[in-house]
Amino acid sequence: MAQKNDKYTYRVTWSEEDNEYVGLCAEFPGLSWLADTPEKALKGIRKTVAEVISDMGENKETIPEPIACKRYSGKFMVRIPPHVHRKLAIQAAESGISLNRIASSKLSQ
Structure with missing residues (x-):
């Protein structure tokens, strides 16, 4: 069974300013992860999102619904x-x- 953070919209792009790849998540626009490879950037942003979701759950905050799950x-x-x-x-x-x-x-x- 897929974890909730597996359903989010992730993107990896090159950041000329940082001279690294940046991992992004559309549902969490304030989060990013810089890495020297696209694979590491994706892994980093996915881990960050999972940690944020866990923290939000513990604090009883509303967790954003994945775009892919919305009607x-x-x-x-x-x-x-x-x-x-x-x-x-x-x-x-x-x-x-x-x-x-x-x-x-x-x-x-």
Whole structure:
């Protein structure tokens, strides 16, 4: 059975500033782990997240839900300037598609 920290969203990237690889976790944006290899950076951030989860549990703090476990409706509201709304409406009309479809297309790019 997978541990809860195995379900989080991890990423390893190069940090030019630190001249090392940095391990990150999307659900814990304040945490990072620097290492000389990508493998060590991933191992380090996973261990750090596990320790933080344990500490949060002991202190009865709310532990973030892994993004991978969340359900998404596919709906969200976005506020845009009226001129952008008009421009999108025109593009949708000229293309013969709905405003929703053109906005979805642009967001997915």
